Amino acid sequence: xxxTIAVDMDNVLVDIEQHFIDWYEKDFGxxxxxxxxxxxxxxxxxPNQEAVKQFLYTPGFFRSAPVMEGAIAAMDFLLNKFxxxxxxxxxxxxxxxxxxxxxxxxxxxxxxxxxxxxxGDKSIIHCDYLIDDYIKNLDPFKGQPLLFSAGHNANHxxxxxxxNWNEVLDYFNSI
Amino acid sequence: xxxTIAVDMDNVLVDIEQHFIDWYEKDFGxxxxxxxxxxxxxxxxxPNQEAVKQFLYTPGFFRSAPVMEGAIAAMDFLLNKFxxxxxxxxxxxxxxxxxxxxxxxxxxxxxxxxxxxxxGDKSIIHCDYLIDDYIKNLDPFKGQPLLFSAGHNANHxxxxxxxNWNEVLDYFNSI
Numbered sequence: 001x002x003x004t005i006a007v008d009m010d011n012v013l014v015d016i017e018q019h020f021i022d023w024y025e026k027d028f029g030x031x032x033x034x035x036x037x038x039x040x041x042x043x044x045x046x047p048n049q050e051a052v053k054q055f056l057y058t059p060g061f062f063r064s065a066p067v068m069e070g071a072i073a074a075m076d077f078l079l080n081k082f083x084x085x086x087x088x089x090x091x092x093x094x095x096x097x098x099x100x101x102x103x104x105x106x107x108x109x110x111x112x113x114x115x116x117x118x119x120g121d122k123s124i125i126h127c128d129y130l131i132d133d134y135i136k137n138l139d140p141f142k143g144q145p146l147l148f149s150a151g152h153n154a155n156h157x158x159x160x161x162x163x164n165w166n167e168v169l170d171y172f173n174s175i
Numbered sequence: 176x177x178x179t180i181a182v183d184m185d186n187v188l189v190d191i192e193q194h195f196i197d198w199y200e201k202d203f204g205x206x207x208x209x210x211x212x213x214x215x216x217x218x219x220x221x222p223n224q225e226a227v228k229q230f231l232y233t234p235g236f237f238r239s240a241p242v243m244e245g246a247i248a249a250m251d252f253l254l255n256k257f258x259x260x261x262x263x264x265x266x267x268x269x270x271x272x273x274x275x276x277x278x279x280x281x282x283x284x285x286x287x288x289x290x291x292x293x294x295g296d297k298s299i300i301h302c303d304y305l306i307d308d309y310i311k312n313l314d315p316f317k318g319q320p321l322l323f324s325a326g327h328n329a330n331h332x333x334x335x336x337x338x339n340w341n342e343v344l345d346y347f348n349s350i
Contacts, residue, residue, distance in 0.1 A: 004299060006299070085299055091276070091288040091289070091291050091292075091293075092288055094272075094273050094276045094277070094288075095273065097269075097272035097273055097276070097293065098269050098270065098272055098273060101266070101269045101272070102269070112295065113266040113267050113269075113295045114266070114295030114296040115295060115296065116266050116294065116295055117266075117292060117293075117294040117295070117299070118266075118272065118292075118293045118294070119291065119292040119293070119294075120287065120288045120289030120290060120291055120292070121289040121290065124179060124181070124260055124292070124300055124301050124302055125299055125300070125301070126299050126300070126301035126317075127299055142301075
C-alpha cells in the first residue's frame with residue numbers, strides 16, 4: 001500500500017505571502033518586501049493589519065492566489081508514488097471552501113475530490129507525512145512532520161525543515 | 176484528555192432520507208414511503224433516479240434538509256463529555272460545502288469551526304469513535320465504528336449498530 005502524505009495549501013501549494021503583498025499593493029499602493037514577513041505572523045508585516053485580515057473574508061481572495069514555485073512539477077512526482085491528501089484548515093473562512101476546491105481543480109486537476117480535506121483543527125488527520133508551514137499543525141501530528149518554510153516560521157527549529165518544493169522532492173527521493 | 180468522536184452528517188445528524196422523499200414529492204407529486212428505502216441504495220427507491228441524483232447538485236438541497244430526530248439533545252450531551260468532530264464526505268458536491276457549514280451553524284451553533292471536517296474519503300480521519308451510516312467509512316476506521324441505522328444499511332451486520340439517537344445516548348452512557 002502506498003504511504004500517505006497530507007499536503008497543506010496556504011504557504012505550501014499556494015504562495016499566499018505573495019498574494020498578501022500583491023493585494024496590499026493593489027489597495028494601498030505600497031509594496032511590502034517579502035523580507036519584512038520573516039520571523040513574525042505574516043499579517044504584522046503590513047501597516048494596515050485590519051485590511052489584511054479582511055482579505056481572508058473577501059470573495060475571490062483564495063481563488064485568485066498564485067501557485068507556489070515548483071509545486072506543480074513536484075506534486076506530479078508525489079502523486080505517482082504516494083497517496084496524497086490535500087489538507088487545508090479552511091473552515092474559519094466558509095467563503096473559501098468552494099474557492100479552494102476550484103483552485104485545486106485549476107492547478108492540480110489530477111487530485112481526486114476523495115483526496116481533499118477542508119477542516120479546522122488538523123489533529124485528527126492521520127497520514128504518514130504532513131507537509132505544513134504551521135507548528136500548531138505539525139506538533140500534534142502522529143506521523144513524520146515536515147516544516148515547509150514560510151516567513152512566519154523562520155525561527156522554528158524543532159521539525160525537519162524543507163525550504164522549497166525542490167527540497168521536498170529531494171527528501172522524498174531519499175527515503 | 177477527552178475521547179474523540181467523529182460524527183457523520185447525512186443520515187446521522189441530517190434526515191436526508193426524509194429530505195429526498197419530500198423533494199421528490201414536491202417535484203413529482205408522488206410520496207415514496209420510507210419503507211421502500213430499506214435494504215437498497217436510497218436513490219433506487221425512487222422511480223426517477225436521475226432526478227434524485229440531481230438534487231445532490233442543486234443549490235439549497237443540503238441547506239434545507241431537516242435535522243434528525245433526537246440529534247440536538249443527544250449532541251448536547253456528547254459535546255459536554257467528548258471532543259466531537261463533524262466529519263462529512265461533502266467534497267463530491269462542492270456547492271454543498273458552505274451549505275453544510277451554514278446548516279451546522281443553525282442547528283448546532285455550539286460546534287466550533289475547528290471541529291468541522293469536510294472531506295472525500297474518510298480513511299485518514301482518526302478518532303476514538305465514528306458514528307456513520309456507511310460501511311465504506313466504518314470498515315477502514317481505526318477506532319470503534321458505530322453504524323447508525325439508515326434504510327440502505329439495513330442488511331449489514333458486521334458493526335455495532337445504533338438505531339437512533341436514543342441508542343447513541345445509551346451507548347455513550349454505558350461505556
